[in-house]
Amino acid sequence: MQDLANPPAGRAQPIVQARAPRYSTEWAKADVVAGLTVAAVVIPKALAYATVAGLPIQVGLYTAFLPMIIYAFLGTSRPLSVSTSATLAILTAAALGKVVPDGNLAALTTATATLTALVGITLVLASLLRLGFVANFISDPVLTGFKAGIAIVIVVDQLPKLLGIHFEKGNFVHNVYGILAGLPHLSVTTLAVGAATVGLLVTMEHLWPKAPAPLIAVAAGIAGVALLDLSSHGVGLVGKVPTGLPALTLPDQSMILALWPAAVGIALMSFTETVAAGRAFVRDDEPMPSANRELLATGAANLGGALLGAMPGGGGTTQTAVNRLAGARTQVAELVTAAGTLCTMLVLAPFIALMPHATLAAVVIVYSVGLIDPAEFRAILAIRRTEFVWALAAVVGVVLLGTLQGIVLAIAISLLALAHQVADPALHVLARKPGTRLFRATSPEHPDDEKIDGLLILRPEGRIYFANAARLGHKISHLISQADPRVIVLDLRAVFDLEYTALKMLIAAEKKTRSSGREIWLVGLTPGVMELIRRSPLHDSLGSGRMFARLEDAVAKFEAGAKAGGATPSGA
Template sequence: MPTLAIALVTLALLAFMVWRLPRAPAPLIAVALGVAAVALLDLPARGVEIVGRVPTGLPAVMLPDLSMVATLWPSALGIALMSFTETIAAGRAFAHEREPPPQPNRELLATGLANAGGALLGAMVAGGGTSQTAVNQRAGARSQLAALVTAGAALGTMLLLAPVIGLMPNATLAAVVIVYSIGLIDPAEFRAIRKIRRMEFVWALVAMAGVVGLGTLQGILVAIIVSLLALAYQAADPPLYVLARKRGTNVFRPLSPEHAGDEVFAGLLILRPEGRVFFANARRLGQRMRQHVTEDMPRVVLLDLSGVIDLEYTALKMLIEAERALGEQGVSLWLAGLNPEVLAMVRRAALADALGAHRMFATLEQALVRFQSPETSSPAASSS
C-alpha cells in the first residue's frame, strides 16, 4: 500500500503540473519529493523499494578482453541490432514534422561510436530510448544541448549526488516514465492505419502486444519478424492485373467493374505483373498467367513489364518456357515496357532471339498498334 500510495501521488502531481504548470521541471520536483519522503518517513522499512546504491566517482579505463569475443559475439550482435532498432524507431517517432527525418546510417554510426567509447569506461550499452526521449521532450529538450546537460548532470550525480539518487523510490521513477510516455499511445493512429491498410494494422497490434507482454526490445524484435514474414508472403504472391484501355486515351489500367467502358481487344490479353519476379514467386505467377490464358484463349499475350523492377534468372527461364509452350498452342507472347536492367537481361538470354524485335515494344501503345496492323490481324500471322 505505501508503494501504491507513492505511485498515485506522483502520478497525480505530474499530471497536475503538466496541465497547470507546463514550464515547471515536473520530473525534478517529483524526484525531489520522492527522495524527501524516503528520508523523512523511512519508506524502505514500510516495503517501498528504492533505487539503492549508485556507484560514485569517475569510472576507470577498462581495456577489452579479446578472449571473450567468441563467447559474447552472438549476444552482442543481438543487442546491437535491437539497440539500433529502438534508436531509429525513437528518432522517427519524436522527429518534428518540420525537421529532416533521421538518417539510419548516421544514427548507426553515432550509436557505434558511443558504444565504442563507453566500452572503454565500462558503460552499459548505449542507444536511443523512447521513455528517456519522451521525458526529455516534455521537459523542453529541442537540441543536442539537452544531451550535454544530461551528461553534465550524470557526471555531477556520479561525483556528488549518487547517495541522494539512491534514495529515489522505484515507484516515483516508474510514474515519471508513465506520465511522459503515455503520449506515445495514439488510438487515432491505430484507426487511421486500420482504415488504410489492415495488414499494417495487424503489425501495429502485434508490436504493441509484444512490447506490453515481452518488453520494448523483445516487442520490437517480434514486430520485425512479423513484418518480414508478411513482406515475404506478399513477395511470394505479387499482383497480376488484366489491363484494358481507357476509351479515347492511351491510358491502360486494370480491368474492373468501375471502368466497365474500358476497351478490350479480341484476341489480345494484356497482363501486368508488378514487383520483383524471382524464384519464390515465379512459379505462382506463371500459374496465374496460364489460368488467364486458358480462360481468355487469346491469339497474343502481351506482358507489360513496366512494373517489374527485377527479373531473376528463374523467372526469365519461366518466360522462355512459357513462350515455347504458348507457341505450341498457337499463342504469341509479346513483351512491352521493359526497364533497362530487365531489357538487358532478356537480351542476354535466348528469349530475345526467340521473340525478335517485332515482339518487344517500348510501350503498350506501340504493341497495340502492331496488333491492330494488317500483318498481325489474322491468326496465322499472329502466331508466326
C-alpha cells in the same frame, strides 16, 4: 564536433573564426537551455531504467554521462539525445538475468560492462561493414507490436514496486499471478505515493508539456519522504547512492559467449531507436542522419560507457523530442546534459537516496505506456489486416516468449512478411478508360473500362526471379484460360529485373503459347531487362514485331490487324 563545422543558419556573428569551427553565442544560449531541460528529463528516467534492468540506480547516471559526450563528437544528428530507453533496459535485464541469476553485485557490474562493450563492438563492426540498412529489416507494423509488447512487460515488472508488494519474479504469466495474489497485502501508503506521482506526470504532460515533469515528480517524491517520513510508513527508498565518478570497469572474456546473442539483439534495437529518433526530429535545413555513421557513433558511445559500467544505450525518442522543443541547435546541448549528469553524480547523489521506489516505478510506467500506440494499430488495421496480425504476433511474442526471443520473432516475422510479398508479386489485368488511350488496372470502381476482344493485357510488378516466377506464371496461365485471348501483352514497365530462372520460364511459356496458336508481346522493357532478353533466344523468337516501347503502340497494332481480317496480327 562534427556539427560545429557546419552549424545551422543564424544571424549572430561567430565568436570563433579562422580554422576553428564557427559557433554562435545565440546557439550557445539555446543549447544550454535545451541541455539543462533535457537533463531534468533524462536523469530521472535513466535512474528508473537502471532499476528496470535490475542494476544499481547509479548505473543510470553513468549511462547518461560518457555515452552522451562521445555521441556529441561522432554523431550526425543535431538534436539526438543518447542515454538508454525502456526497451533497452528490459532487454538488458533479460540478458543479465541469464548470466547472473543470483544478482551478485560484483558479477552484475562486470556482466553489464561486458554486455555494453559487446553491443558497442557489434555496432562498430556493423558500421565498418556498412550494414546500416539492417535496421529496415524490422517493418513498422512489427516494430509497433514489439514496442507495445515491451511496454506491457515493463508495466507488469514495475507494478509490484508501485503497489508495495514483493514476490520472486518469473515469466510474464508468473508475474501477473504474483501481482494478483499480492493485492490483499499491498501497501496503501506506497500505492498513494505511486498514484500521486502518476497523476502529477500525466497532468503535467497534458497541461505543461514542456516542463521537466520527471524531475518535478522525483523532487516531489524526495520532498515527501523528507517532510512526511514516508519510510516509517512502509515506503521503500532507493537507499545510498555512491557519490563521485564511477570506477573503471573492464569486461570479462569468460562472459562473451553467453552474452553475444543478446548483445546483437540489443544492438539492433539500439540502432533502430537511434535512427528513428534522429530521423523523426530532423529539420528541413539539416542533413538526414547517416545510418552507417550513426552505427559508429552509438557503437563508440557504448564502448566508452562500458568502461564506466554503463548499461547499453542509444538515442531516445522522448528526450530527443524535448531537446528539439527546448531549442537545441547543435550537439553542444548534449554536452550540457552530460555536465548536468556529472553534477548529479558529484553533488546530488545523497538526495537521490531518499527517492521512493514507487516514484521511480511511476516514472517508468507512465513513459513506457507511451510505447503503446493504439492509433498506430488502428491505422495498420485500416490499411492492411495482414500486417495488423503481424503486429499482434510481435506483441504476443514479446509478452509470452520473452524480450530477447521477442526481438528474434519480430525480425523473423518481418523477413517472412518480406518473403511473402516478393514471392507473390502483384499482377494486374489492364483495361482502357472509355474515350481515352489510358490503360489502368481493372477495378470494381471502374466497371465501364473497355477490354479488347482477343487481347489480354497484363502488368506484373517488381522483381521476377526464381522464388516468384512459378507463382506468377500460374496466375498468368489462369487468366489466359479465363480470357482465351489471341494475344497476351505483358506490360513490363514495372518490372525492374528479370532473373535467369524467370527468363527461362518466360522463354518456355512463349514457345508453348505460340504452339497453341497464341502470341506473347512484350511492352515497356527497362534497359536492364531489354539487355537480358537481347542476349537470350527469346529475342529472336519475338523479333522487333512483338516488342514495343509503348502499350498504346501494341494495342494500335493489334486493333489494326483485327480490322484487316481478324487474324492474329503477327509481324504486321
